Amino acid sequence: MTALGLFNYWAVIVLMMVGFYTLIARGNLVKKLIGLNIFQTAVIMMYVSFGKVTGGTAPILVEGEAAEGVLYSNPIPHVLMLTAIVVGVATLALGLSLVVRIKEAYGTIEEDEMRDGGL
Amino acid sequence: MRENLPALLVVVPLLLAPVAALVGRKAAWAVAAAACWWSLYASIALLQRVRAEGTISYEMGGWAPPYGIEYRIDLANIFVAIIVALIGAVTIPYARKSIAKEISDDRGALFYAAFILCLTGLLGIAVTGDVFNVFVFLEISSLSAYSMIALGEDRRALTAAFHYLIMGSVGASFIVIGIGLMYVMTGTLNMADLAVRLPEVADNRTIPVAFTFLTVGITLKLALFPLHLWLPNAYTYAPSAVTAFIASTATKVAVYLLLRFFFTVFGETFSFEVMELDRVLMPLSIVAILAMSLVAIYQANVKRLLAFSSVAQIGYMVLGISFGSVLGVTAGIIHLFNHALMKGALFMAMGCVMYSVGSVRIEKMAGLGKVMPWTMAAFVGGGLSLIGVPATVGFVSKWYLVQAALERGLWPVAGVVLIGSLMAAIYIWKVVEVAYFQSPDPDYEIREAPLSMLIPTWILVAASFYFGIDASLTASVATQAAETLIGGLP
Numbered sequence: 257m258t259a260l261g262l263f264n265y266w267a268v269i270v271l272m273m274v275g276f277y278t279l280i281a282r283g284n285l286v287k288k289l290i291g292l293n294i295f296q297t298a299v300i301m302m303y304v305s306f307g308k309v310t311g312g313t314a315p316i317l318v319e320g321e322a323a324e325g326v327l328y329s330n331p332i333p334h335v336l337m338l339t340a341i342v343v344g345v346a347t348l349a350l351g352l353s354l355v356v357r358i359k360e361a362y363g364t365i366e367e368d369e370m371r372d373g374g375l
Numbered sequence: 376m377r378e379n380l381p382a383l384l385v386v387v388p389l390l391l392a393p394v395a396a397l398v399g400r401k402a403a404w405a406v407a408a409a410a411c412w413w414s415l416y417a418s419i420a421l422l423q424r425v426r427a428e429g430t431i432s433y434e435m436g437g438w439a440p441p442y443g444i445e446y447r448i449d450l451a452n453i454f455v456a457i458i459v460a461l462i463g464a465v466t467i468p469y470a471r472k473s474i475a476k477e478i479s480d481d482r483g484a485l486f487y488a489a490f491i492l493c494l495t496g497l498l499g500i501a502v503t504g505d506v507f508n509v510f511v512f513l514e515i516s517s518l519s520a521y522s523m524i525a526l527g528e529d530r531r532a533l534t535a536a537f538h539y540l541i542m543g544s545v546g547a548s549f550i551v552i553g554i555g556l557m558y559v560m561t562g563t564l565n566m567a568d569l570a571v572r573l574p575e576v577a578d579n580r581t582i583p584v585a586f587t588f589l590t591v592g593i594t595l596k597l598a599l600f601p602l603h604l605w606l607p608n609a610y611t612y613a614p615s616a617v618t619a620f621i622a623s624t625a626t627k628v629a630v631y632l633l634l635r636f637f638f639t640v641f642g643e644t645f646s647f648e649v650m651e652l653d654r655v656l657m658p659l660s661i662v663a664i665l666a667m668s669l670v671a672i673y674q675a676n677v678k679r680l681l682a683f684s685s686v687a688q689i690g691y692m693v694l695g696i697s698f699g700s701v702l703g704v705t706a707g708i709i710h711l712f713n714h715a716l717m718k719g720a721l722f723m724a725m726g727c728v729m730y731s732v733g734s735v736r737i738e739k740m741a742g743l744g745k746v747m748p749w750t751m752a753a754f755v756g757g758g759l760s761l762i763g764v765p766a767t768v769g770f771v772s773k774w775y776l777v778q779a780a781l782e783r784g785l786w787p788v789a790g791v792v793l794i795g796s797l798m799a800a801i802y803i804w805k806v807v808e809v810a811y812f813q814s815p816d817p818d819y820e821i822r823e824a825p826l827s828m829l830i831p832t833w834i835l836v837a838a839s840f841y842f843g844i845d846a847s848l849t850a851s852v853a854t855q856a857a858e859t860l861i862g863g864l865p
Contacts, residue, residue, distance in 0.1 A: 279545070285537060292544055299548050299555070306559045333558070336507055340551060343514045347544050350518055354525055354537045361530035370534065 264305040271298035283367040285358065289351045296344045300337045307333035380424075381433035381446040384417040384456070385499045392491040400483030404471050407487040411463040414498055418456040425453050430859075432504070440504070441565035447504030451856035454708065455631040456501040458715050462623045463494045465719065469831035470616035473726050477614045478526050486526060490620070492519040497628045506554045506640070507564045509632065510547060513596070516628075517543045520621055524613040535608035542595060542605040549592030556585035557640075569640050577645060586650055589636055597629035599656075599693055600663035603686045610682035615726025618678060622685055622722050623715035630692050630711055634704065637696070638860040647699040656697035661791050663690030668798035672805070677735045678725050680802055681718065684761065687795060688714050691776060694788070698779050704857035705850070706775035712849055713768035713842065717760035720835035724754040727824035727832060737806060742815025744807075747823050749833070751810050756836040758803035760843065763796045767843040771850070 271294055278291025307330040315331035317323075355365055362370050376383065388410040395403040395410075425431060425448055435444040448456075470490070478486055496516025500509055521543070525536035558564055560581050561572040576582060591602075598606040606626075610618050637646040646652045664687050671683035692714070695707030725735050727750040732739055744751045756767075763769035773792055780789040815821070823829070842849050 276545075279541065288541060292541060295545070296548055299551055302552070303555050306555060333555070339507075339511055343511070343518075343547075346518055347514070347540065350521060351537065351540050354521075354533055354540065357525070358530075358533045358537060361533055 264301065268298050268302045268305065271295075271301065285355045285365045285367070286352070289348060289355070292351070293344065293348055296340070296347075300340055300344075303333040303337045303340070307331065379433075380417055380421055381431060381448055381502055382435060384414055384421065384502060385495055387413050387417075388491050388495040388498065392488045392495065395491055396485055396488035398484060400475075400480055400487075403484035403487040404467075407470075407491050408467045410491045411460065411467045411494060414494060415457075415460040415464040418453060418460045418498075421448055422453045422457060425450055441563050441568035444508055445504040445565055445567070446502050447567065448502055449856075449859050450852060451634065451708070451860050452501045452631065454712070454852055454856050455628060456498055458627055458712055459494065459497045459501060459624045462620060462715055462719050465831045465834055466616055466620045466723075469619070469723055469726070469828050472825050472827050473616045473730055474614060476730055477528055477616075482526060486523065486614075489519040489523050490617075492516070493523065493620070493625075497624050500628050501631060504566045505564050506557070506566060506569065510551050510554060513547055513550065513632075516625065517547065517596075520617075520625060523617045523621075524609050526617070527612040527614050529612045531608065532612035535605075535612045539605040539609045542602075546592045546595030546602075549588045549595070553585045553587075553589035553592060556581050556588065560585070566635065566640050570642065573641060574645070577649070582645075583650060586641060586646075590633075590652070590655075593629055593633050593636065594693075597626045597633060597693075598686055598689055600659055600667060600686060600690065603663070603667070603689075606686060607679055607682040610685065610722075611676060611679040615722065615729050619719050619722040619726060622682070623719035626685070626689055627711050627715055630689070630696075630707070633693075634696060634707070634860055638704070643699055643861055653697045653699055656693050657788070660690040660694040660697060661788065663687055664694070664791055664795040665798075668795050668802070672798060672802045674802075675737050677728075677737060677740070677806055678722070680806075681721055681725065684799065684802065685714075685718060687799075688718070688761075691772065691792070691795070694792075695776055695779060698783055700779060700782060701854070701857050701861055702775065702782055703779040704860060705853045706772060706779045708853040708856055709775055709846075709849055710772035712853070713760070713772045713839070716768055716835050716839040716842070717757045720753060720757035720832055720839060721761065723828070723832040723835065724750050724757060727753075727828050730824050730828060731821050737809050740806065740810050741813040742810070743821070744811035746815055746821045749829050750824055751807075753829070753832045753836045754810075755803075755807060757839065758799075758807065760839045762799045762803060765843075766840065768839045768846075768849075769796075769843070771843055771846040775850075 275291045275295030275298060279288055282288055309327060309329045312327045312329035315328040318326045359365050364370055391406050391410040395406040431448040433446040435446060474486060493516050496512045499512030503509055521536045521540045524539060525533055557569060560576045560579060561569055563569055563572060595602040610622055667683045667687040671680050674680035674683060692707045692710050695703045695710060729735050731747060760767040760769040763773040773796060776792050777789045
């Protein structure tokens, strides 16, 4: 395994850090949510990479004689991530609807301006 | 039905939630009450079965573990489920008037749907034996909690909910990363199976990384200092009934998760000897007790004061766990139950003040001891428990905690527990002084809160005295639960 062979995991680490940094450093609430979503997507990529079996094919049952010795990738991480994607969508939807209401209540979605507006 | 009780405990509230969302506000309240009282009945029935027959293993959908999802119920988690169901069952009659006052009518039904979902999620975390299932239920309870907090009257409730959402989601993602790393090393998601397989691969560096991610994620969820930043605002600006419910259940369930992962999944040898967890948790919990009690003293908003006191009290629970001994974990579990009772009572008393006065700032509470005698008496009752006066539950927790500290020879830590109590006495006294020794503002009239809010408050206050005088039930269940956790799986 060379460093390049672990490309997926490098991508996961980079994405995770990009998302996490955006989440912490940005004052704009929508940008914060985008950061959170990139972070969650990195987790999804990590799981899907776990499921890959070297030389394995898509986990769809092969029938008949061709079934001998077929190597499948592990489908469970994919299934788990379907759940995680749903959770991520729900979180994003709730977060964005909160942002809409914050905009209505404060007139801004910038954290600094909200604080100046008499928190 | 008896056989399927572990599943029904969670499934019945889950199915009732959409029903509540579809009907009117009053009917939604009835549905929520049915869900809460059902879960209380089911969890008590399960406790009796666990005490009679031992650990229950339920195969979801008939798929055998470790491949299927297993609900595994032993004394430790049924105890937590009972705390959640009990607080839910007591909060719901209280919520009817309080919510009608604080939340507009058209949102009422949706609020109760979110309330039931939150209850479902918390119960689910408690009874499941599958680590990925834990994440799913955690998100169900958290998402509904965020939306309930956002319903608070003050516009700051929105920002509080938003920050909780951001921090809570990061915590949950950390937990998923930890679960994924465990899965990739062992190929299983079942807790009992993980406990068997993890020691075989414990030398691999992935396992400590998984452990770290899980620890950070869960401590974020349970608001251990310094990851507590979401908690004070969320508790302060949420509707009163929501604060009472979430403050006494959500963090408690997260503490249970910590126990489950440290002791059952990783085992105490790995957690405390290889990872030396006590070196992290003990200083943090001591700082939480001292610093957060100090911050609580300077708060002018009583709900905020109680929120900071909650962070300090979580410090006590984690301190108990960090001893890693049966006595320490027992102290942690007892305090879990006791703190749910007293903080529930205190936040409910503040909800009554909010209902009648419209504010919970200390200066608005002048002379309330005379105009709202029952509410303030309940506050004093809960406050005595928080301080740890003998004959209250707070005393029982602290007694076990001090014993556990002395057993390990850590008498300065025992001292910290006592200083924490002293500081609790100061911040409770601040409220009592204003409420009883200042004269009420004659300009406006304040009435005692309605009976439907006072009775649930007093049930919790009475319980906190009852279990303080006769602690044999809680102590025996907590000791057995601690022994199950530390002794591994039976």
